Amino acid sequence: MSDCIFCKIIAGEIPSAKLYEDELIYAFLDISPINFGHALVIPKEHHQSASTIPEETAGRMFHVASRIGILLKRMEEFDAYNLHLADGTAAGQVVMHAHLHVIPRGAEDGFRWNWRQLTYPEGKMAEIASEISAKLAGKIRD
Ligand code: 5GP
Ligand code: ZN
Numbered sequence: 001m002s003d004c005i006f007c008k009i010i011a012g013e014i015p016s017a018k019l020y021e022d023e024l025i026y027a028f029l030d031i032s033p034i035n036f037g038h039a040l041v042i043p044k045e046h047h048q049s050a051s052t053i054p055e056e057t058a059g060r061m062f063h064v065a066s067r068i069g070i071l072l073k074r075m076e077e078f079d080a081y082n083l084h085l086a087d088g089t090a091a092g093q094v095v096m097h098a099h100l101h102v103i104p105r106g107a108e109d110g111f112r113w114n115w116r117q118l119t120y121p122e123g124k125m126a127e128i129a130s131e132i133s134a135k136l137a138g139k140i141r142d
Pocket of ligand 1: 014017031032094
């Protein structure tokens with residue numbers, strides 16, 4: 001896609017600190033990291049949403065992201081890593097080329113997810129599960 005910043009990075013039109021590349025995916029360092037080593041793994045094909053990425057490519061993204069996470073743990077002072085993907089503006093997606101964040105984490109790194117925990121009213125959990133599972137049936141390979 002011609003006006004996509006990540007497509008330009010893949011094409012080499014914008015420089016990046018490349019970590020890995022194969023026929024399906026490209027991995028590089030995030031320019032504004034949560035912690036140093038914070039990486040992004042993207043499909044070479046332009047997809048705005050993760051939902052349209054072919055299964056093989058999505059699997060490769062997850063596999064390589066996990067390998068990078070393990071390496072970051074070994075290389076630096078980190079204990080762990082988060083994989084994060086924002087799909088849509090309300091979820092925090094700013095660059096509209098799907099990307100998987102690999103965020104190295106340390107127990108004392110000072111970063112906290114602002115993660116609230118709601119409680120389902122009586123019956124709501126079963127109702128939502130039933131609606132999703134009915135709609136999901138038969139759609140996984142679409
Ligand atoms: P999002 O909020 O869309 O999930 O994350 C987009 C990420 O892309 C941000 O963490 C941002 O720092 C990173 N980013 C945006 N533009 C560039 C760029 O030109 N180069 C690199 N390496 N990262 C970028
Ligand atoms: Zn793109």
